[in-house]
Amino acid sequence: MDTDLARTWVQAIAAAVDQHKDHLTQLDSAIGDADHGANMHRGFSAAVTALADYEPDTVGAVLVKTGTTLISTVGGASGPLYGGAFRAIGKALDTPSPDPQQVAAALAAGLASIEKLGAAAPGDKTMIDAYAPALAAFKQQADAGADLAAAAVAAADAAEEGMRATTPMQARKGRASYLGARSIGHQDPGATSTALVFRALAETLGSRAESLGER
Amino acid sequence: MDTDLARTWVQAIAAAVDQHKDHLTQLDSAIGDADHGANMHRGFSAAVTALADYEPDTVGAVLVKTGTTLISTVGGASGPLYGGAFRAIGKALDTPSPDPQQVAAALAAGLASIEKLGAAAPGDKTMIDAYAPALAAFKQQADAGADLAAAAVAAADAAEEGMRATTPMQARKGRASYLGARSIGHQDPGATSTALVFRALAETLGSRAESLGER
Amino acid sequence: MKKLINAPEAVLAEALSGIAAAHPGLKVDAENRVIARALGTKPGKVALVSGGGSGHEPLHGGFVGRGMLDAACPGEVFTSPVPGQMLAAAQAVDGGAGVLFIVKNYTGDVLNFQMAAELAAEEGIIVETVLVDDDVAVQDSTWTAGRRGTGATVFVEKIAGALAEQGGSLTEVADMGKRVNAASRSFAVALTACTTPASGKPGFDLPEDEMEVGVGIHGEPGRRREKLRPAKDIVATALDAILADQPMVAGDETIVMVNGLGGTPLIELYVVFNEVAAVLGDKGVAVARSLVGNYVTSLDMAGVSLTVCKADADMLSLWDAPVNTPALRWGI
Amino acid sequence: MKKLINAPEAVLAEALSGIAAAHPGLKVDAENRVIARALGTKPGKVALVSGGGSGHEPLHGGFVGRGMLDAACPGEVFTSPVPGQMLAAAQAVDGGAGVLFIVKNYTGDVLNFQMAAELAAEEGIIVETVLVDDDVAVQDSTWTAGRRGTGATVFVEKIAGALAEQGGSLTEVADMGKRVNAASRSFAVALTACTTPASGKPGFDLPEDEMEVGVGIHGEPGRRREKLRPAKDIVATALDAILADQPMVAGDETIVMVNGLGGTPLIELYVVFNEVAAVLGDKGVAVARSLVGNYVTSLDMAGVSLTVCKADADMLSLWDAPVNTPALRWGI
């Protein structure tokens, strides 16, 4: 992973969010306040802009800047949560070209930030329910010696599975918790955007791997 | 005509208005403010109550009381217009048992009151477009020597025809005038209630004639 | 029909009882349906009475209080009150200096207030009347019912009310009311129909992408139906109609009201006001004073009315005078 | 979607510009999205800052002014503002006596205000926070997000604002805010869903004869769906929930707010208030002060929230203290 790649990841998230904006809002409309698509879109568009002429030395700096931008533009619950996560990930990647183990540790720092701020646990029907399995899968692959691309694909698959698993859950945190049992049967918007984040990572790393392979 | 008959007429109007309340409101909803049914219902129910233990000497007193009650309970445009008309009719019937010519003159006084207060003319798409032909028909029958019942039937028929003739008119008075050309194609609610008033008169006089004939 | 009520017939009486409970500064005569100031009229002060159908709240009861109305007569929803109500109001608030009836120009209101004025005269109460007819969506002509009275009513009640409070005579107060009305123009659009409790159904069906242009405040359809457009265009249409009828030049001062018809969020009214201020600003016309909110509503109708009064110095200073009513309050 | 706007993305910026144009007593920092008093904070006065998503107008911007807030930070519609905004507000209004953040209990608001408090502390500004969580429709527990903050925000802002104006210290003002919150409970029902500009569609479909019971102010469905019932029954349900959580006895004094959610006509709110006054009256609980109107809205949602504060003498006297804001004004 390098700074270009980090930037490409953020751009890929922005593109995915742009494409799924209405879907995210629709999911948030069912059990929240119908702004998650707009929130994510505002934040990641701003991040792409902020990164456009930002040329730092480390992957981490790119992601810290992304997190800071999210915090200063998103608002809502997702702003501080994603913003804090990207800042934590970035702070843990203070190197020009981290390896899979380092990335796994950084992603773990991101989750820790979300858990600390949001005080939510797996099963509460939040973004954590996509993030935690994604992290576990990534770590497992990295520990097994897989490369970044392979680890990221496993993470994205796990995130999507985690995302789908939020549907039957009853929310205990965030706005959806106000609905009590009526939150059951709806997929969590934040878990859905987290799945987009990990899928974007997998695609970014995958196409880099391909282009490297083609050389 | 006598005081009992006058009271019966008012009761018959009240019954007809009760039955057609929603229809009147619906017509008023299309080109007005959706209250004509409620207005007429409130007014004539109050009139029936007011007449319940009122035992005056003349037909006129019954109708003056009816008009006064309408004025004090209806509001809107129709309150003063119908109220003033019934008061004028009543004032012109200062006799225990008026004949058809006298009734025709009284009905003419009613129309004059409406025209004076409302400053509307035939063709403006108002209650006048039912009232004026009804009066003309009544007068013609009376002049030709018809009895009250026959004159009233002719008046009711003419009122209904006049009511239907308001549909293609463009309103120039009342709320419907605010719609300009969009008032065309809708039957005037006030003309419709006026047709009920005359039909109620015809039925009241008709059943009296029958019961007299049966004696 | 979805309404927070108990029964359509009971709405007015129960709302009056709620108004009485909510506003210690008001006293409500439930039998005669008159809302008046709890403290009554200062002897020698001209008393202002207004009224009209209900469903336009806060108009008129919300404008009863020091510096504005002395009494309001609420009729049934969208139905003019009856003369007896107005007479009871005039009798209750006459301070010996006469009573000004402020009447919106609708056949029903005009006729009922006219009868009330006659009854009051018989009781020895001197009555003058100001007729409000500010809605430029409706053509004025001697052959029609004339223009509707809408938003300008608030301006007339406020400014004439202030003059009465300052000791103006009945003629002076009436003249000021007429001047304010003559200087004011309104125009409204609706995005949805409203539903009266008695009818239970929306007054008209409006497709999702259309609006009614040139509506009144009684749920009737407008002059024409158009495709829904951005706020900027709607404001342009409304101000064009207003300024065509009441031309203004750079340096003129205005009082502007952006009024919600009942179902429009306040945030949208501010978006609309922003456009109004921009258009008038471009012409060099000053928005000297303004109101943005729900003042003359049409039950649950979504939409907005604009009212612009070309105000002279007297009007502005009377506008600024203290007012203490449920819906308008400052300087107290 | 039927809205008087130009574009969903432009609503907030344009509304802020409209607010600036409409209220000379306010100054709007368009870049940082901060609404503050034009005159600034008196040195030595504790400054009150609140904020939250937009779409609840007049909350919060309409409560900025003497005797209430010093600044408000409006976020996007239904989206908490960002820490930078809150920091800019705190910096703009700190009068040297510290800043009180009044925060409605939503994850987003809490987290963003928390970050802002940290940033402010880094800048040497002393910040205290009052968390408002009055909505009894939501179960409180350490395992959940806790109760939502709704109508009581108005009470907290008014009463704490008055104490700040009278020279209360940051601790005193914060404590008073917490006391008011602890004494206040709310409950709301919705008859229709609202539509955010960004989503363009109503948040839920509600049959013509049903209502959502226990809703918040962000367009989310309620705790349960029920058949629409008369106002009397709805008030009974809401007051039962409130009084179960905050028992009151004869002789207690209250401040009551009957608050429209944006699309409900004022006449209906008075019908509701009439029922509330009757129920509390039967229990001997005094409605010492009241508000009836649109104060904490949810865009165009039809519905009502009830807020009851069991008020002590201090609260009542602070309630009566002068306030001069666009949406609440008396004693000035």
Ligand SMILES: Nc1ncnc2c1ncn2[C@@H]1O[C@H](COP(=O)(O)OP(=O)(O)O)[C@@H](O)[C@H]1O
């Ligand atoms: N306490 C929390 N911990 C983790 N994630 C949370 C928490 N609260 C909310 N979320 C996530 O945030 C998402 C909602 O984000 P968004 O709609 O942008 O913010 P808001 O709820 O403030 O409108 C939820 O779907 C959920 O995944």
Ligand SMILES: Nc1ncnc2c1ncn2[C@@H]1O[C@H](COP(=O)(O)OP(=O)(O)O)[C@@H](O)[C@H]1O
């Ligand atoms: N100037 C007028 N002259 C005669 N009839 C009128 C006039 N204005 C209105 N009307 C009649 O009154 C009817 C409406 O009555 P109603 O709905 O009860 O009163 P409002 O128009 O005040 O709501 C109209 O349909 C019309 O027939």
Ligand SMILES: [Mg+2]
């Ligand atoms: Mg959301």
Ligand SMILES: [Mg+2]
């Ligand atoms: Mg009508």
Ligand SMILES: [Mg+2]
């Ligand atoms: Mg009417």
Ligand SMILES: [Mg+2]
């Ligand atoms: Mg939100």
